[in-house]
Amino acid sequence: ETGVTQSPTHLIKTRGQQVTLRCSSQSGHNTVSWYQQALGQGPQFIFQYYREEENGRGNFPPRFSGLQFPNYSSELNVNALELDDSALYLCASSLARTGELFFGEGSRLTVL
Amino acid sequence: GENVEQHPSTLSVQEGDSAVIKCTYSDSASNYFPWYKQELGKRPQLIIDIRSNVGEKKDQRIAVTLNKTAKHFSLHITETQPEDSAVYFCAADAGGTSYGKLTFGQGTILTVHP
Numbered sequence: 001e002t003g004v005t006q007s008p009t010h011l012i013k014t015r016g017q018q019v020t021l022r023c024s025s026q027s028g029h030n031t032v033s034w035y036q037q038a039l040g041q042g043p044q045f046i047f048q049y050y051r052e053e054e055n056g057r058g059n060f061p062p063r064f065s066g067l068q069f070p071n072y073s074s075e076l077n078v079n080a081l082e083l084d085d086s087a088l089y090l091c092a093s094s095l096a097r098t099g100e101l102f103f104g105e106g107s108r109l110t111v112l
Numbered sequence: 113g114e115n116v117e118q119h120p121s122t123l124s125v126q127e128g129d130s131a132v133i134k135c136t137y138s139d140s141a142s143n144y145f146p147w148y149k150q151e152l153g154k155r156p157q158l159i160i161d162i163r164s165n166v167g168e169k170k171d172q173r174i175a176v177t178l179n180k181t182a183k184h185f186s187l188h189i190t191e192t193q194p195e196d197s198a199v200y201f202c203a204a205d206a207g208g209t210s211y212g213k214l215t216f217g218q219g220t221i222l223t224v225h226p
Contacts, residue, residue, distance in 0.1 A: 031212055033212045033213065033214075035214075040219075041218065041219070042118075042201050042203075042216030042217055042218050042219050043156065043201070043214075043216050044216070045213050045214060045215065048212055048213055056213050058213075059113075090155070090156070092212070094212045096212070100146070100158065100161065101146075101158070101212055101214065102158075103148075103155040103156050103157070104155060105154065105155045106155060
């Protein structure tokens with residue numbers, strides 16, 4: 001059984017650029033959620049994907065978008081990067097309706 | 113939406129002492145309450161969870177209690193060890209169509225001194 005994997009682990013972008021982060025869910029999990037964790041804070045829910053459709057969204061602007069693929073892997077896209085987007089982006093997978101999340105190691109994004 | 117408050121923000125104990133972290137939540141529909149441990153630079157890892165039909169759950173040195181009437185839940189760690197040092201987060205999940213959409217507390221930095 002493989003766990004949740006994310007790529008890239010670290011990346012640096014400049015303000016105004018776009019970024020795509022990738023996540024492979026744990027084997028057998030059909031739901032992927034994305035969280036943003038700013039330094040010294042708890043993770044904040046961005047959105048969730050279930051069976052390739054967005055299934056809920058947190059308080060994030062439309063420039064945060066995502067996709068889920070038939071194999072349940074997922075992408076998080078952020079357009080028009082701002083300095084405040086600098087954070088650890090965590091992907092978590094789960095079996096729908098269990099609530100138990102399994103997190104990846106995260107992608108640390110720095111926006112200069 | 114749900115709001116989760118966590119206290120204290122930092123907690124320092126001596127090895128062998130007990131540690132207690134408390135959280136309150138606002139949404140009475142919340143019915144799943146996990147606790148995560150996050151070491152520096154690592155992923156959050158689930159250490160224990162409790163659902164609303166249970167008042168207390170224990171796993172070796174770790175226990176969680178839930179008071180649904182008061183909307184608060186607590187993490188208890190007994191016989192603390194230096195390797196328990198980490199950031200601990202509580203979270204709440206309203207369940208139903210909200211499964212997996214956790215609202216996290218702000219975190220507690222636990223330091224266990226040898």
